[in-house]
Amino acid sequence: MPSIVELTQSLVTGVGIGLIYGLIAIGFSVIYNASGIVNFAQGVFVMLGGMFAHSILTRYGLPIWLSAIIATILVAAVGVLVQIFVINPRWRRNAPLFAIILATLAVQLLIEQIVILTLGDQPRTYPEFTSGGPLKLGPIAIPYQLFWVLGVGAILVFALTQFFNRTPMGRALRACAQNREAAALLGIPVERMLIVAFALSAGLGAIAGILITPTQYTAYLIGTPFGINGFIAAIIGGFGSPVAGLVGGIFLGITQSEAIVFFGAGFRNIISLSLLLIVLMFFPKGLFGGFAKKA
Amino acid sequence: MAADTTNLLTVRDLAAHYGHIEALRPTSLNGGPGEFVTILGPNGAGKTTLLRAITRLIPSSGKVEFKGQDVTKFKTNELAGLGIIMVMEGRGLFSDMSVKENLQIGAYKLPGSQADKDRQLDKVFTLFPRLKERLTQTASSMSGGEQQMLAVGRALMADPKLLILDEPSLGLAPRVATEILSTLGSLNKEGLGILLVEQKAPLALKLAQRVYILSSGSVRAELPTHEIKSHHDLAKYYFA
Ligand SMILES: Nc1ncnc2c1ncn2[C@@H]1O[C@H](COP(=O)(O)OP(=O)(O)O)[C@@H](O)[C@H]1O
Ligand SMILES: [Mg+2]
Numbered sequence: 001m002p003s004i005v006e007l008t009q010s011l012v013t014g015v016g017i018g019l020i021y022g023l024i025a026i027g028f029s030v031i032y033n034a035s036g037i038v039n040f041a042q043g044v045f046v047m048l049g050g051m052f053a054h055s056i057l058t059r060y061g062l063p064i065w066l067s068a069i070i071a072t073i074l075v076a077a078v079g080v081l082v083q084i085f086v087i088n089p090r091w092r093r094n095a096p097l098f099a100i101i102l103a104t105l106a107v108q109l110l111i112e113q114i115v116i117l118t119l120g121d122q123p124r125t126y127p128e129f130t131s132g133g134p135l136k137l138g139p140i141a142i143p144y145q146l147f148w149v150l151g152v153g154a155i156l157v158f159a160l161t162q163f164f165n166r167t168p169m170g171r172a173l174r175a176c177a178q179n180r181e182a183a184a185l186l187g188i189p190v191e192r193m194l195i196v197a198f199a200l201s202a203g204l205g206a207i208a209g210i211l212i213t214p215t216q217y218t219a220y221l222i223g224t225p226f227g228i229n230g231f232i233a234a235i236i237g238g239f240g241s242p243v244a245g246l247v248g249g250i251f252l253g254i255t256q257s258e259a260i261v262f263f264g265a266g267f268r269n270i271i272s273l274s275l276l277l278i279v280l281m282f283f284p285k286g287l288f289g290g291f292a293k294k295a
Numbered sequence: 296m297a298a299d300t301t302n303l304l305t306v307r308d309l310a311a312h313y314g315h316i317e318a319l320r321p322t323s324l325n326g327g328p329g330e331f332v333t334i335l336g337p338n339g340a341g342k343t344t345l346l347r348a349i350t351r352l353i354p355s356s357g358k359v360e361f362k363g364q365d366v367t368k369f370k371t372n373e374l375a376g377l378g379i380i381m382v383m384e385g386r387g388l389f390s391d392m393s394v395k396e397n398l399q400i401g402a403y404k405l406p407g408s409q410a411d412k413d414r415q416l417d418k419v420f421t422l423f424p425r426l427k428e429r430l431t432q433t434a435s436s437m438s439g440g441e442q443q444m445l446a447v448g449r450a451l452m453a454d455p456k457l458l459i460l461d462e463p464s465l466g467l468a469p470r471v472a473t474e475i476l477s478t479l480g481s482l483n484k485e486g487l488g489i490l491l492v493e494q495k496a497p498l499a500l501k502l503a504q505r506v507y508i509l510s511s512g513s514v515r516a517e518l519p520t521h522e523i524k525s526h527h528d529l530a531k532y533y534f535a
Contacts, residue, residue, distance in 0.1 A: 174389070182388070183372075184370070185371060186449070
């Protein structure tokens with residue numbers, strides 16, 4: 001039986017990684033809700049966030065906060081390009097959703113190859129945003145980076161909630177999610193909304209990647225595991241509100257890291273996938289389907 | 296052919312098909328500014344197809360003009376800015392969103408300040424006071440009649456010049472349907488152009504200045520309403 005200290009420490013780790021999954025989950029939900037598309041290239045945005053931030057940081061010697069902002073904007077721009085060149089042509093021709101979803105998978109592979117050719121296949125990392133740490137609470141160590149993840153996560157979820165509920169553009173995005181034709185009839189440019197959704201979603205993925213890189217590393221291949229875990233978190237959260245996505249992520253993160261303590265690291269994916277199957281079977285609308293609906 | 300500037304809406308030889316099914320054969324019709332035009336036709340006649348082609352929700356051949364401007368190449372979302380708003384068959388509400396949010400989104404294309412939007416909202420509340428009592432309720436939690444009022448109210452938030460409605464009285468108790476159609480009548484008296492599609496609604500006939508009969512994908516007759524003395528007269532056009 002693991003000790004209380006071990007369990008608490010893994011809880012801390014789980015919350016940290018779970019917040020990251022949560023941000024990725026929100027990215028999935030934003031696109032899914034506006035279009036019905038599951039964007040399997042979501043993980044690639046996470047990878048690009050870390051890679052771009054690292055390149056800007058090391059090549060131009062800019063401070064981390066500035067590198068982070070520039071990297072986020074660049075990745076959001078990649079999201080826009082994906083929408084314009086890959087999604088929209090198919091969307092306009094009324095291609096079946098599964099064809100579009102497969103196209104996003106192709107985008108993931110394509111971008112990974114481009115990254116290998118241009119930035120290389122070596123893993124890379126950069127220091128935590130605040131040096132020093134970890135914060136010691138008795139035997140429990142809390143890395144400073146976790147506070148950044150918590151703070152940025154909280155601010156983003158608050159900002160997104162305000163955006164979706166209080167701004168015309170946010171409401172228009174939700175309207176597209178609920179009834180695309182009715183939205184168009186009221187003058188909402190549905191295709192442009194989809195571009196906004198991709199930019200937002202890519203930006204969120206990038207921020208997740210930028211935040212997690214110091215505690216792990218980034219490399220061309222991290223997109224897939226982050227994408228899958230973010231997707232599971234989105235399902236747990238019911239593809240609903242930003243809060244639901246974040247809670248879904250934290251739930252998954254904690255479950256994973258406690259599973260590692262109990263069963264060993266090899267069980268991490270087994271646990272996540274089992275959780276996915278259980279949720280799909282018993283809570284097809286997500287664990288928080290109830291409040292997720294209110295967006 | 297020269298653009299028709301005397302009409303609000305001009306539809307020329309509009310035709311649409313689903314695969315091999317010719318749901319709408321070349322159809323022409325028009326509506327003047329401030330006119331109340333009703334299109335009657337039995338189930339499956341092609342009424343919804345016609346309205347969806349007019350609002351560019353489905354591809355079609357033929358031509359649609361609004362105030363003399365060819366809008367055939369326009370996207371659906373560009374029509375709202377011109378003043379064309381449609382209340383879809385089945386209402387098309389944002390069902391998980393509140394009454395208030397539905398109305399706010401209705402004003403997406405309403406030009407002007409927040410004060411203008413508030414004034415428009417007050418107008419809608421005057422027409423449908425029940426919406427004001429239900430502001431925070433989700434659209435889906437309301438009765439059918441209230442939902443239809445919301446759908447019409449939401450459309451009015453855009454301050455349209457032409458309001459198109461696809462069977463708004465479908466599934467409603469006669470009393471509620473009458474209430475909604477009468478409201479359309481008073482809006483028309485204030486100058487709003489209305490294109491109303493119904494299967495059978497004596498009131499829709501009474502309110503209209505002109506009626507088209509649509510059956511099996513074609514217009515069978517175009518009549519000023521005073522020529523229709525009773526509902527039974529219509530039957531001969533349906534099956535002509
Ligand atoms: N999406 C569709 N796919 C195939 N056929 C359709 C579709 N929508 C309507 N139809 C057919 O087109 C014809 C006209 O339908 P519709 O315009 O909905 O009639 P109405 O609104 O007058 O009841 C009907 O025969 C109907 O079965
Ligand atoms: Mg119909």
